[in-house]
Amino acid sequence: DEEEEEEEEEEPSLESLAAAAVRAASRLPMAEGIELSDSLSAWLESGGDDGDIPRPFPQSEWLRIFACATSQRRFNRIESTYSNLRVLLAINFDDFNIGDNGKDEMQVRERALLKARATFAATSLPSIADSSRVWVAASGNKPASEPLYEPQEEISQLVDRARAVSDNERPVIYECSAVFVSENATFVGYGKVSMPLLFANSGHMTVAQQLAHDQLFEKVSVGLGLPFVGNSAFDEFYELQQLKKSGKMRRKTAGAALLKEKLLREATLLDSDILKVSSFLNHMVDVELMEACGEELAERLEETQATKVLTVEATGLLPSMFVAKALGLPIVFARKSRQIGVSDSYQVSYKSHMVSSVTDLYVSTEYLTPGDRVLIIDDFLAGGRTADALIRVCRMANANVVGGGFLIEKRNDAGRAFLSGYQIPLESLALVSIDNGSISVIDDEVDTGGDGETLEGTALFRVMQKQGGVALGGLDGIVEEEEEEEGEEELVMPNRTLTALNLSANLIGSAGRLALEAAQAESSALCRLSLAANPCLLEGPTACLSAPQRELIASSWKALNAEAATRVGVNTLCGVLRAVPTAAALFDEAKRFEDSEGVRDAARKAVVIIGQMVESLEYPESLVQPLEHLGMRAEAAGIPAVVPFDAFGQSLITSLENELNDKISDEAVAAWHVAYEAASAFMQKAYSPQQLATGAAARPAE
Known part of the structure; x- marks a missing residue:
């Protein structure tokens, strides 16, 4: 015992x-x-x-x-x-x-x-x-x-x-x-x-x-x-969740109300679309307003269970401090210049729609770590470039972005649609529209499909809702429906009589575009579709791909296991280095070819980037900033235009064909070519017209 x-x-x-x-x-x-x-x-x-x-x-x-x-x-x-x-x-x-x-x-x-x-x-x-x-x-x-x-x-x-x-x-x-x-x-x-x-x-x-x-x-x-x-x-619990989702359970609403009042009374316009809010936000600060806004954003984002707040220095710190205080979280802010004494930091570059020059952001590796659950807070959501850069910083650190909060969202700039590919919840306290030199503050409203009928009542909406619950606003089309007989149960049927659809000024984003594709597939009569000046449908390197082409690309990439994907990366990189030796400037560790562990490390990084882009094919606007950033890196490293990009694409697709053999169809190969040509064009936006002309002249004759 x-x-x-x-x-x-x-x-x-x-x-x-x-x-x-x-x-x-x-x-x-x-x-x-x-x-x-x-x-x-x-x-x-x-x-x-x-x-x-x-x-x-x-x-x-x-x-x-x-x-x-x-x-x-x-x-x-x-x-x-x-x-x-x-x-x-x-x-x-x-x-x-x-x-x-x-x-x-x-x-x-x-x-x-x-x-x-x-x-x-x-x-x-x-x-x-x-x-x-x-x-x-x-x-x-x-x-x-x-x-x-x-x-x-x-x-x-x-x-x-x-x-x-x-x-x-x-x-x-x-x-x-x-x-x-x-x-x-x-x-x-x-x-x-x-x-x-x-x-x-x-x-x-x-x-x-x-x-x-x-x-x-x-x-x-x-x-x-x-x-x-x-x-x-x-x-009762389900009803409570529905009320929370609709915002009707929010206890703190003073921030949004006060902010909207300030915008209507004191905001002015600089040029045609720059909103001046210096009297209460950007120069002189209304502290009580900021505290109320911070508390309301904190309540809206409380269920994300964040562990840190991330913002960008200067104006982003104002709302972030009160959000962090309400949630009991620390703030990490990205600096716009490298600080003395900070040896290791994550660095990203972005170009704001208001500033023509490229801005660099730095975050110390000491304060953003793997596993962090991060809330991104900023004063404005306009084009979404700043928030996108902060999200990319978090991805570098293997931290998880669980939500974003903004004081003012400019509807005209479609930043929400630009960020939709990340699939994170976004909250803004005031939605502003600028039209013909006037500022409008938009309240929450239900879009209608014409003649006062709510869009939820149209057959087109039901088709799109069936594909993922997406509501499209501002549809201007011809919709015919058969009247339901009294007492009969409503049938959700595709609308096969829709013949025209005008989306010229409809900021529906990628989710809406996917639903629209489903509606087009259901309605063979849809013969006239206007997309003029619609940035959300036309922007992005893969916007030119059809749904079947995107599926072919995604399925062929998924057919590679981790080892095969690494081989594709190594073969792609080696093919590029043989064709264009100067491309080694992009990879400091790439000193030799197949026997170089440095090449393998660089190849693994390339595979990760390609995989992330394949996952984002259905949200092309989310690829714009990363591709432009890669192009800026290449241009800064002295890589010439055109030929190296052609070499990378050809080497990548050839490596895929060799690895997959009969598992990749001719249609899939063609889809990869279309996608890469579009991506290459976005990467080369960093080059001047003269550089592009010189590169095109150096392209070997077919």
Whole structure:
């Protein structure tokens, strides 16, 4: 008994075991984990989620969507438990086969983490998994039995064999680890039961599993901020969420009201579209106004669960200080010049629509770190260039941008549409429109489809809403609908009679463009479409691509695994360096060719950039600034125009063809050529007409 007590005192705490499990599992290979489940492999081969898995609120009633890797019996039990948090356990892979790998004390936790991380890697859904084992402990001169992993009927056989040769007090140990893995969090629950051999049976395994999952449930609920709702209270909860989303539950509204009043009374115009707010914001500051605005923005963005506020020096600091104060967060501000004493910093460049010169921003690597949840706050949202630069800084630091807040949004400059590709929530307190030298403050309103009829009443809207809940404002078209007979249920049918659509001054953004494509596909009669002077539909390097072309590019890139993508990057870079040796100026580490680790590092960076751009194909305006920035870097490094860009595109597409072979079609290759030509044109905007002419003259004859 004394020896057993000493062993118990030396046993590490559950917290230390869980931490060690997380560290150990971080070294486990994901590809091997995926191959351990036939159902998971089959799910991936079939294309994964084909729309069967719902999207989180407000697209469905579920706040979160999880995947699982546990037994079907356990899945059925925890499914209803997590529904009380309004979490849907959407899919379960119950056939992981890891095998028995010895008596390692951490093995049960590593196995659970391997299953969860493999499921998360394959589905991109936060994942829950568990692993169990049972063994008969050592007693006297009898060693411990071999552990049984994921035991079922085998427990009874193990106990019966031990009873034949052991005394009734010999312990049987039941152990289970349940884990949760997502992009930003890992939680571990642990359960352990020890029973004398006389009373041991298979039911005690269920007790250990329940202990582990109960502990995990509590950690997930607290760690993710998911309150217990319960089925009976959900109707009220859902209504509350709808009210919050519409803004009707906001307690602090004084900031927006005061700001709109100030704009109407004191704002003036410089030139044709520059808003002068010096009397209360940019030169002389109304402190009470700034505090009210900061508190209201903080309330609107509170649920983003940010950990830091990021802004740009000067006017961005004013609202940021009060937002940060209300949320209890530190502020990091990007400087416009490199500071003495700051050795390492992230640097980005951007060109404001108000200033013709390029501006550099610097943020110390000490104050922006991986895993930070960042709110971007600024005084104006105009063209979106400054906010885009701050987002790119966060991406360099592997920090997550969870939202953006602005005092004044200029509707004419379409900054919201420019940032739509990042898919982050944006809040502004005052929406301003400038037209013919006059300033208008726009209140929240429902757009109409003509003759006072709300757009929600048109068949075109229903088609677009069906494609993703996008509302298009200011449609000027011919829409015919059949009147519904009284008492009949309304049918959501595509409008096949729409013949003309005018979007000349409609700032619908990329989301609206995608819905418009869906509407065009449904309505073959749509023969006249005016897009004149519509920046949101015409701006961006991939705006020229059709939906099938974008899909061909995305699917061919997804066909590459990490190793194949790196080979494509290396071959592309080497091809460019052979054709244009001066291009090495862009890569300080690229001293040699295939045997250079520097080239491989540069190739990996290039692959990451290409992958991010492929993911943003449907939001072309979000690619403008990154491509222009790459072009500015090339021009500053002395890379000539035209020929090096041609060489990179040809080398990239040739490398893709060689790597994918018959997995890439001629149509996909053609789509890559179209996309790269458009991207190349945007990159070369940094060059002067003379440089472009010189580069074109140096292009070899075909």
